[in-house]
Amino acid sequence: MPSPVTIASTTVNPGERGFGYLHIGTLAGGTEVRIPYQVIVGTEDGPTLCLESTMHGWEPMGAEIIRRATQRIDPKTLKGTVLCIPLASPMTIEFGGTIESAGMRVNPVDVLDLNRVWPGKQVNAWLTEQIAYHLWTEIVSKADFIVDMHDGTGACDELPVAFPQAFPSDPAKAIGGGVADGTGADVSDVADRITTEYLDTMKAKIRELSIAWGSQVIWWREKPINPAMLSGQCAINGIVPLVVECGGGGMIDFTIDQGVECTLNILKHLGMMEGELVLPAKQIMVENYVVYRSLTGGFYIQEEGIELGVTLTKGQVIGRVVDPLTSEVRETCTSPVNGMLISRRVRMPINPGGYIAHIADTDSVIWSQENG
Ligand SMILES: [Zn+2]
Structure with a gap:
């Protein structure tokens, strides 16, 4: 039997689900910055899966996919724990829309992209870095697997597609990106852990997850890990990341239904819920x-x-x-x-x-x- 799970002020017992908000800070005018989350704790042991969406407010449809998918997860029969962050960067969805969407890619408060500042910072840190810090320490770092959801932006619709990030197996070439602008990860302490064996094992797990997601197309992107991105930071810390895109145009349509099945496929694949994977007749993995x-x-x-x-x-x-x-x-x-x-x-x-x-x-x- 799993133990109760506590995230911030919310404690959830096995067989139950709970909702809460991570308090991040307060804006000049008194607006509280807080991030909503859901925790679903199963009645049997199993992996911890994080479902995360909307680091980019112009791509909010993953939030609806997570909402629908989690309504189909019964905590009484779940094995393991599901941690959900459907609206990871709230300011990006609420303010400053462009023609691409009602929301923005960057946080209008500090004009930073949440997906370029991982694992965040607590002090001497911009708001977006503080958001990353709290999400990382209080939720994401507790996961074994994460699905990072994006969409076609408000401008485009989009079929489900998995964008697994692969990387070179040579540790000297595996990590790229940098901290030149003062945000993002310092990776000086991970070099000894990132061996060829580690990289190959992580890459194989990412590939497996990308196939289980069940989109018609999988884009295998082999390039150095950017640890300032959430998927990269996870990959160097033993958390298996899968980046996906699905839906868009701000529309609830058939692509959302497909995204829900894909998301539940991950739970089935990881043995967290019963059921056959719902897969298209043919899946292909492309390099280009x-x-x-x-x-x-x-x-x-x-x-x-x-x-x-x-x-x-x-x-x-x-x-x-x-x-x-x-x-x-x-x-x-x-x-x-x-x-x-x-x-x-x-x-x-x-x-x-x-x-x-x-x-x-x-x-x-x-x-x-x-x-x-
Ligand atoms: Zn995005």
């Missing part, structure tokens, strides 16, 4: 994944038939950015690869650099699986 962004601003007019999941051929027109006054075509957007459309713009207008599409390059498949 195009995040297509516009060169110019205007209105983006999508070609007919460009639905999520469609197959694209290299050079195929997917849409055009037009001058909203004269109808002049400012940019013709074509798929740079043969691939599958994972995300597409649904909100107007678009400014230079705005997200147009995600396309998984199906000529770069390194693994695939047919599910019966």
Whole structure:
């Protein structure tokens, strides 16, 4: 039987769920900065899984995926503990929206990105660093596994897609990033722990988790770990991280339902709940994944038939950015690869650099699986 779990002022007994808020601090005008969390404690021992979303307020749909998924978790039959942080950076969702969404990527209080300051700092620290510090020490560091959820931003819808971060097996090349701007991780104390064996074991666990998530497409990204990112900080501290994206456009649609099944797949895979994994007919893992962004601003007019999941051929027109006054075509957007459309713009207008599409390059498949 597991022990009761205490997070901040909330103690949750086995077989129960509880909700609470981590108190971070107070803004100049007296606004309290607090972060909501949910704790679900099972009646049998098992792993501790953290479900986290909305480090970036312009990508809030993971919060709804977590809400729906956790409603389907019965604490009385759960094995292990689920720690949920659905709205990790509250200020980013409540203030300062752009055309990409009602929210922002950075915290408007200090203009920092929560996903670049891990594991945070308690003193001499900006608010966003303090948020990371409290989330890390009081919740994330207690987990064995974490699913870090992002979405297509308010501008784009998006099918579930796993973005597992892999890394070189050579310890000398495994860790990149840095602390040049005074935020983020100091990794000087981890070098002795980060052996080739450690890296290969962690990488294998990340790969397993990414397949179990159950998206049609998995983007295997092999590059040095950035320990200032949550997934990187977890990877060097023995917590198996999986970065995913799902949903977007601020919409509750079928992609949210798929994201819920994917999330529950992780619990089933880890033996925390009963049930068969819900998997698509075919899964592929690609090495190349195009995040297509516009060169110019205007209105983006999508070609007919460009639905999520469609197959694209290299050079195929997917849409055009037009001058909203004269109808002049400012940019013709074509798929740079043969691939599958994972995300597409649904909100107007678009400014230079705005997200147009995600396309998984199906000529770069390194693994695939047919599910019966
Ligand atoms: Zn994000």
